Amino acid sequence: MNLFYIAWRNIQQRGLASVLTMLSMALGVTLVILVLSISWIITESFARNSNVGYNLIVGAKGGPLQLTLNTVFYLSKPIEVLPYEDYLELLPGSGRAEEIARIGGRIAEPEREGKYSLYMSGGFAIPVCLGDYLGPFRVVGTKPEFFEQLKYGEKGDLDYEFKTGRNFLDYSDENGYFEAVLGAHVAREMDKQVGDTFKTTHGDPEGEGHGQEFTVVGVLAPTGTPNDRAAFINLEGFYLMEGHSRVFEDLANPDEDKSEVAPRDIDQPPRLSLEKRDVTAVLVKPGRGLFAMQMQQSIKKSLRAQAASPIEEIGTLFNNFVNPVKYTLLGLTIVVCVVSAICILVSIYNSMNERRRDIAVMRALGARRDVVLLIVLFESMMIALGGGLIGWVFGHALAKLCSPLVEERTGIQLGFLNSITSVELLLVPGLILLATLAGIIPAVVAYRTNVSQHLSS
Amino acid sequence: MLEITDLVKDFPLPDRSRLPVLDIPQFSISAAEQVVLIGESGGGKTTLLHCIAGITAPTSGRIGINGLQLTKLSEAGRDRVRAARIGYVFQTFNLLPGFSALENVWLGMSFAGKGHDRNRAVDLLQRVGLSNRLHHKPHALSVGQQQRVAVARALANRPTLLLADEPTANIDPANQQKIIDLIRDCCREEEVAMLMVTHSMQIAEQFDRVERLEEINRVHPDEAAQGDQE
Numbered sequence: 001m002n003l004f005y006i007a008w009r010n011i012q013q014r015g016l017a018s019v020l021t022m023l024s025m026a027l028g029v030t031l032v033i034l035v036l037s038i039s040w041i042i043t044e045s046f047a048r049n050s051n052v053g054y055n056l057i058v059g060a061k062g063g064p065l066q067l068t069l070n071t072v073f074y075l076s077k078p079i080e081v082l083p084y085e086d087y088l089e090l091l092p093g094s095g096r097a098e099e100i101a102r103i104g105g106r107i108a109e110p111e112r113e114g115k116y117s118l119y120m121s122g123g124f125a126i127p128v129c130l131g132d133y134l135g136p137f138r139v140v141g142t143k144p145e146f147f148e149q150l151k152y153g154e155k156g157d158l159d160y161e162f163k164t165g166r167n168f169l170d171y172s173d174e175n176g177y178f179e180a181v182l183g184a185h186v187a188r189e190m191d192k193q194v195g196d197t198f199k200t201t202h203g204d205p206e207g208e209g210h211g212q213e214f215t216v217v218g219v220l221a222p223t224g225t226p227n228d229r230a231a232f233i234n235l236e237g238f239y240l241m242e243g244h245s246r247v248f249e250d251l252a253n254p255d256e257d258k259s260e261v262a263p264r265d266i267d268q269p270p271r272l273s274l275e276k277r278d279v280t281a282v283l284v285k286p287g288r289g290l291f292a293m294q295m296q297q298s299i300k301k302s303l304r305a306q307a308a309s310p311i312e313e314i315g316t317l318f319n320n321f322v323n324p325v326k327y328t329l330l331g332l333t334i335v336v337c338v339v340s341a342i343c344i345l346v347s348i349y350n351s352m353n354e355r356r357r358d359i360a361v362m363r364a365l366g367a368r369r370d371v372v373l374l375i376v377l378f379e380s381m382m383i384a385l386g387g388g389l390i391g392w393v394f395g396h397a398l399a400k401l402c403s404p405l406v407e408e409r410t411g412i413q414l415g416f417l418n419s420i421t422s423v424e425l426l427l428v429p430g431l432i433l434l435a436t437l438a439g440i441i442p443a444v445v446a447y448r449t450n451v452s453q454h455l456s457s
Numbered sequence: 458m459l460e461i462t463d464l465v466k467d468f469p470l471p472d473r474s475r476l477p478v479l480d481i482p483q484f485s486i487s488a489a490e491q492v493v494l495i496g497e498s499g500g501g502k503t504t505l506l507h508c509i510a511g512i513t514a515p516t517s518g519r520i521g522i523n524g525l526q527l528t529k530l531s532e533a534g535r536d537r538v539r540a541a542r543i544g545y546v547f548q549t550f551n552l553l554p555g556f557s558a559l560e561n562v563w564l565g566m567s568f569a570g571k572g573h574d575r576n577r578a579v580d581l582l583q584r585v586g587l588s589n590r591l592h593h594k595p596h597a598l599s600v601g602q603q604q605r606v607a608v609a610r611a612l613a614n615r616p617t618l619l620l621a622d623e624p625t626a627n628i629d630p631a632n633q634q635k636i637i638d639l640i641r642d643c644c645r646e647e648e649v650a651m652l653m654v655t656h657s658m659q660i661a662e663q664f665d666r667v668e669r670l671e672e673i674n675r676v677h678p679d680e681a682a683q684g685d686q687e
Contacts, residue, residue: 001560001564001567001573009553009555009556009560012555013554357551358553358554361547361552362568363536364510364512364539364545364547364551365540365545365564366539366540366541366565366568366614367568368532368536368537368568369532369533369536370533451512452503452504452507452513455507455551
């Protein structure tokens with residue numbers, strides 16, 4: 001009969017107390033597992049969005065974090081805007097002149113290349129206009145290139161795919177400028193499918209409704225990114241909605257320096273002219289990654305624009321806000337485990353008085369002091385590890401149960417095993433350490449038991 | 458087999474003086490000999506058994522078991538000798554309540570480092586008449602049956618010496634003789650020497666050799682009584 005078996009028998013002997021103590025440890029470990037699972041979801045979610053497929057977000061001057069939250073996560077209040085001319089400066093090669101010719105309007109030096117065109121050769125700049133809502137979800141006015149050139153996923157190698165339908169077009173004979181694509185979650189929540197129409201509201205979810213209808217031409221497959229929770233409308237349609245036209249006072253280029261450029265495509269309905277357009281942000285991928293920093297510095301010196309590095313901002317957000325919350329939660333659950341360990345100590349210690357006779361008997365049968373000490377320590381460890389195992393299974397089972405809800409909200413599949421983190425490997429040595437600390441006092445009591453006295457009592 | 462020479466055991470008192478309990482110049486038991494020890498309550502009988510078993514270290518003197526000087530060993534050494542060579546039957550049986558009859562016998566084997574010999578344990582329990590009670594916990598056994606398990610446990614490691622401390626004190630008169638016969642028969646079969654403490658003259662008279670503690674111990678019983686249960 002080995003010492004583990006003797007310890008197990010002692011646990012069985014105090015059945016109810018042992019089970020209750022084990023459950024308190026199980027509860028502590030369940031909380032640890034749930035916190036680790038939540039941390040894993042957050043980390044996974046950030047990892048999926050950290051590679052957004054572009055290097056810079058160019059927007060109006062202000063906080064770079066707010067610009068990132070707005071543009072990547074569609075969070076926070078809408079921010080200030082930039083004139084469309086600033087977006088044109090970011091187009092590669094002759095892109096600026098072509099865009100001016102396509103749209104038409106009053107602009108200075110319509111023939112020249114964009115200021116950053118050299119950096120942008122081989123890259124892309126995609127404008128984004130925010131501010132409208134479809135129900136509680138953000139509406140993103142952008143170009144079809146959003147789904148053609150951007151990629152997503154941890155490695156940034158996944159193309160956006162359409163569960164149904166297709167990407168919206170800049171102009172279609174069927175729907176004109178008013179086509180839309182819905183993120184998977186939005187389509188499900190708003191009960192919209194290809195062919196349905198919707199109107200957006202201005203400014204906030206309860207804002208005034210626009211009269212213009214957009215037709216859903218595609219629904220995205222789930223991506224696990226914030227794009228699942230957004231509705232994308234054609235930028236040209238966005239500008240044509242009431243209240244989306246504004247005039248900037250362009251101090252650098254006075255009106256007298258500007259010339260009128262007629263739009264090229266006269267067969268299509270008129271577009272909003274250049275000088276009346278603005279953009280919330282421009283998603284920029286320079287021709288070479290190395291150019292990003294130079295562009296960022298250069299844009300920083302301009303009067304009204306800033307360039308934020310989304311990876312840097314997401315990293316900062318993670319380190320400054322998410323990690324502290326994560327570690328605080330983890331710290332609290334560790335406190336719960338320590339309290340559970342104290343429960344083990346109290347439970348075993350309280351039983352010591354009634355067990356001293358048993359210990360004395362074992363000693364009289366030839367058990368050395370260190371043997372009875374080990375038996376009590378093994379008891380403590382078995383309760384802690386038993387409780388820990390129950391808590392681990394229960395925690396992951398609970399996480400698995402919540403999986404559909406998590407997947408719906410974040411696009412992340414939470415299986416029983418796929419959320420196991422390397423931190424959990426520390427649970428076993430951690431529990432053994434806690435159990436040893438909890439068991440050491442009663443074990444010493446056992447060690448010091450006076451055999452003669454307790455055999456005679 | 459058992460050789461005691463100049464054994465002294467005293468206990469410290471709060472005033473830093475010493476309370477003598479045992480002062481035995483000479484006492485011995487031969488191999489397989491069965492000896493009964495009688496004496497007044499509190500005279501030091503249990504203390505003597507504890508000293509022989511190595512549970513308590515004597516203040517001075519020598520205790521030899523089969524030539525091995527117990528008094529020269531460390532506490533852990535005495536524990537090993539006790540586990541391997543000495544069986545102990547207590548007045549209150551002292552079975553562990555969480556363990557079955559069979560497991561209580563195995564437990565006696567565990568601490569001797571011999572592993573558990575199931576056949577030996579079952580055989581012993583059969584010999585004490587408990588073949589149909591192997592898996593019963595102590596609370597499911599009668600008082601007499603519990604003491605039978607205790608006897609089997611004491612013999613589990615094939616000791617050379619069995620110490621029995623008033624083994625029938627808590628047993629009804631009808632069963633007392635059965636337990637005494639059982640212990641004596643088992644010791645005879647296993648060729649184990651035995652030192653049994655009892656208050657019963659009826660039991661003592663059955664033994665060839667009866668020792669009165671007052672005759673071998675120089676400490677007066679009244680003096681020793683204060684320290685015997687320390």
